[in-house]
Amino acid sequence: MNKGILIVVSAPSGCGKGTILAEVMKDEKFYYSVSATTRSPRPGETDGVNYHFLGREQFEELIKTGGMLEYAEYCGNYYGTPRDKVLEKINEGKNVILEIEVQGAMQIREKCPEAVFVFIAPPSVAELRNRLEKRGTETPEVINQRVSEAAQEISFAYRYDYVVVNNILEDAVNDFISVIRAEELKAENQKNIIDEVLKNA
Amino acid sequence: MNKGILIVVSAPSGCGKGTILAEVMKDEKFYYSVSATTRSPRPGETDGVNYHFLGREQFEELIKTGGMLEYAEYCGNYYGTPRDKVLEKINEGKNVILEIEVQGAMQIREKCPEAVFVFIAPPSVAELRNRLEKRGTETPEVINQRVSEAAQEISFAYRYDYVVVNNILEDAVNDFISVIRAEELKAENQKNIIDEVLKNA
Numbered sequence: 239m240n241k242g243i244l245i246v247v248s249a250p251s252g253c254g255k256g257t258i259l260a261e262v263m264k265d266e267k268f269y270y271s272v273s274a275t276t277r278s279p280r281p282g283e284t285d286g287v288n289y290h291f292l293g294r295e296q297f298e299e300l301i302k303t304g305g306m307l308e309y310a311e312y313c314g315n316y317y318g319t320p321r322d323k324v325l326e327k328i329n330e331g332k333n334v335i336l337e338i339e340v341q342g343a344m345q346i347r348e349k350c351p352e353a354v355f356v357f358i359a360p361p362s363v364a365e366l367r368n369r370l371e372k373r374g375t376e377t378p379e380v381i382n383q384r385v386s387e388a389a390q391e392i393s394f395a396y397r398y399d400y401v402v403v404n405n406i407l408e409d410a411v412n413d414f415i416s417v418i419r420a421e422e423l424k425a426e427n428q429k430n431i432i433d434e435v436l437k438n439a
Numbered sequence: 440m441n442k443g444i445l446i447v448v449s450a451p452s453g454c455g456k457g458t459i460l461a462e463v464m465k466d467e468k469f470y471y472s473v474s475a476t477t478r479s480p481r482p483g484e485t486d487g488v489n490y491h492f493l494g495r496e497q498f499e500e501l502i503k504t505g506g507m508l509e510y511a512e513y514c515g516n517y518y519g520t521p522r523d524k525v526l527e528k529i530n531e532g533k534n535v536i537l538e539i540e541v542q543g544a545m546q547i548r549e550k551c552p553e554a555v556f557v558f559i560a561p562p563s564v565a566e567l568r569n570r571l572e573k574r575g576t577e578t579p580e581v582i583n584q585r586v587s588e589a590a591q592e593i594s595f596a597y598r599y600d601y602v603v604v605n606n607i608l609e610d611a612v613n614d615f616i617s618v619i620r621a622e623e624l625k626a627e628n629q630k631n632i633i634d635e636v637l638k639n640a
Contacts, residue, residue, distance in 0.1 A: 362636050362638060363637060363639060364638075389637060392633065395629075400624045400625055402624060419617040419618075420617050420621030421621070423618055429597065432602060435593055435604065436593055437564070438563075438565055
């Protein structure tokens with residue numbers, strides 16, 4: 239059996255990444271990696287579903303022993319990707335999806351050069367602004383800040399392997415699935431299959 | 440506008456390559472590169488459709504001036520891929536398909552490292568033998584020879600970028616299309632699009 243593929247996905251907020259991944263996750267071949275954090279669960283959050291909630295010492299021990307594929311500290315709390323579960327699922331042949339921001343993705347790039355990096359972008363920064371304004375839940379200042387953060391993140395898109403622009407949701411989902419299928423079809427990932435084809439030749 | 444992609448496709452005979460490519464060619468984004476040859480047209484063959492029929496001097500002049508992306512001589516006749524038409528179509532944004540055998544493909548690999556190499560394989564060598572036997576048009580000796588040639592060609596599959604196994608035709612067509620779509624989505628081919636997304640940011 240072939241190993242699964244490690245897929246790192248980043249996107250500025252407001253790009254529809256969650257909706258795309260929800261569609262993709264309908265296929266059982268995918269496994270969504272749940273992040274770990276030291277922050278306290280919010281009402282309604284479940285351990286192991288929204289996050290793995292860890293104590294600070296436990297998290298730091300994992301960092302020390304190489305148990306985190308990537309991590310960062312925000313507002314006094316750690317956030318990171320526990321290594322073991324990811325490797326276990328990949329060995330089971332699952333395609334593992336890590337949804338992380340740009341800095342974390344670049345950490346993974348160094349540790350796992352075989353991972354596949356996908357950046358999801360909005361059709362345009364102007365359209366992202368439109369979407370945020372239509373929601374009407376943020377002040378103009380917050381919208382300005384989020385748009386400027388998004389533009390900064392998008393400027394990192396060149397450092398990913400693939401860029402999927404979410405203009406029409408269905409197309410973006412198909413594009414994402416095409417990328418993963420193509421990765422599976424790479425000759426280097428098909429060695430077992432070629433050997434099988436040649437059996438009894 | 441982005442340039443098109445140069446796609447080199449090889450497959451042993453009997454793998455259904457023609458059927459797969461006929462399906463793919465229904466999309467106008469693809470252009471099928473017609474080979475050139477110095478052999479005489481057979482009854483029913485049309486110049487520019489089946490082959491570009493060239494004189495020997497004309498062909499050799501093209502070789503000398505770098506006008507052939509690859510070529511080979513079989514049974515005293517030249518066969519090759521004229522360069523100019525391929526580049527013209529790629530510059531027009533078309534994905535150009537070259538259907539050539541393994542040796543020619545390896546020549547293109549050296550001249551056009553940006554090309555995408557797809558190998559189409561039968562589900563197994565045993566199944567290829569089955570298919571040839573069922574056809575009932577060949578003697579056992581010819582079948583043995585074709586199967587052994589196919590096995591030798593398949594052992595080159597590792598040197599291609601992608602391997603598509605034609606087990607179920609529809610899946611093989613979708614796999615082929617996924618590969619090309621993924622190539623289009625590569626960050627290096629999306630620079631224009633990322634610049635567009637960032638416009639007025």
